[in-house]
Amino acid sequence: MTSRSTTPVASAVGPREFRQAMGRFVTGVAVVTSYGPGGPYGTTVSSLTSVSLEPPMLLICLGHGSQVAEVIDACGVFTVNVLGREQSSLASRFAASDRPRGAAGFAGVPHRVGAAGTPVLDGAVTHLDCWVAQRVTAGDHTVFIGEVTDIGCSPDTDPLAYHQGKLLGLR
Numbered sequence: 001m002t003s004r005s006t007t008p009v010a011s012a013v014g015p016r017e018f019r020q021a022m023g024r025f026v027t028g029v030a031v032v033t034s035y036g037p038g039g040p041y042g043t044t045v046s047s048l049t050s051v052s053l054e055p056p057m058l059l060i061c062l063g064h065g066s067q068v069a070e071v072i073d074a075c076g077v078f079t080v081n082v083l084g085r086e087q088s089s090l091a092s093r094f095a096a097s098d099r100p101r102g103a104a105g106f107a108g109v110p111h112r113v114g115a116a117g118t119p120v121l122d123g124a125v126t127h128l129d130c131w132v133a134q135r136v137t138a139g140d141h142t143v144f145i146g147e148v149t150d151i152g153c154s155p156d157t158d159p160l161a162y163h164q165g166k167l168l169g170l171r
Helices: 015-022 067-075 088-095 102-106
Strands: 030-036 039-045 048-052 057-063 077-082 111-113 119-121 126-138 141-153 160-163 166-169
Touching: 030 057, 030 067, 030 088, 030 119, 039 057, 039 067, 039 088, 039 102, 057 067, 057 077, 057 126, 067 077, 067 126, 067 141, 077 119, 077 141, 088 160, 119 126
Parallel strands: none
Antiparallel strands: 030 039, 030 077, 048 057, 057 141, 077 126, 111 119, 126 141, 160 166
8 A cells, every 4th residue: 555645745736738628628707796986896717616505605706906806705695607608708797907997897788786785787697695604815815615595597699608718509
């Protein structure tokens, strides 16, 4: 029997190679929204997964320094809006580093205020309102684990996906 070392080994994998490798994994695309002093905030994510069925929990990952992460940290609630195949322009809008922030970022974006007091985007495949149950610092990101408090689904809407740096509408 061989024993495995528990001593961490320095990674020889760089950010570019890691991004390329992970880009081979097809993910859904969502806009995470919250509400802060400057109004509504949102950012595009593909780092989203379910964590638990009882209680219902999910996780999202946001980069350190993200205004949305700061707003979520302060208010403790967020909504995950899973985008539909026709919403690639919203994915691009909320992913742009030079996008307007706060209320200006939502100008012309059809949405309503959901049960959590956060924006729910019209046309989303589903939305999940969450309160922050836990925060974990992991590398250059913060992992927010949210307990789902409300869900809305649009059964006739196909999802938007992300693969190798491209947005794809799925049927």
